[in-house]
Amino acid sequence: MGGLALGIAIAALSFVDGPGFALAQGQQAGTQEQLDRIEQKLDTLIERLGSAGQQSSNGNDSQPATGNDGARKQVSAEGDTSQGYQRGALAIARVAPAKKDSLPEIPADSVGSFVYIGGAIPLNELSRNGVLYTGLTSVELQGWLKIAEPGRTQLAVEYRATTGSNVFTNPGCIASLWLEDRSIGSQHGEIPMPAREQKSVSFVFGADLQPGLYKLRAWLACTEPRDLRVLNAQLLIKTPVDMNLRMIDSGELLHQGS
Secondary structure, eight states: OHHHHHHHHHHHHHHSSHHHHHHHHHOOTTHHHHHHHHHHHHHHHHHHHHHHHHHHHHHHHTOOOOHHHHHHHHHHHHHOTTTTEEESEEEEEEEOOSSGGGTTOOOSOOSEEEEEOSSEEETTOGGGGTOOOOSOEEEEEEEEEEEOSOEEEEEEEEEEEEEOSOOOSOOEEEEEEEETTEEEEEEEEEOOSOOSSOEEEEEEEEEEEOSEEEEEEEEEEEOOOTTEEEEEEEEEEEOTTOSSOEEOOGGGEEEEOO
């Protein structure tokens, strides 16, 4: 910019009061006034050149984002739930399978959804979660699992049921889990009947994980026993710093909000 300013300044000197320079060789009168005017015009030119340079610099700062910028945003999102993530996992309610052989199959259609923030899921009464379906449901969880400590992490699914006394066939249950679209296990079993007092069955899975966010998917389903009173499912976790399995916290489950 210095070379450009000098060129404009020289051009300005050649056009501003040119005869005054010849007079300055022999006459001292009026010279100072001409110099003052020239100096003022040079200051104006330099000021305009400075403003143009500043605007050019600001224009360079507004270049489109690069791939590296996107990577930094992704890292920020993984460490900060404010970057498009919200607490809880999306729970998609589907009709419970009628037969034990159908337990591994995830139906294509759903009857509703809600955000799961931990605790018991009332599979026989999801109207408490805003799902307008009165029959027994199964649930598919979709979201992100937030891991804070490196090491072995256990995830478990526990079913608890209560029935009347006139039940002689055990209902079947299944739990299937995926992390980053890779299966970490699928287990199935039965809840012993009758369950006049609460009966349960649990399935435990494990994986060696590093701190970060992991895409989580879980399929929780049971067949319906006769005279069913209560059938709950809940997701449990045991991190490297926990001594026992515990209910998963809403801050450990995330989903991408709109």
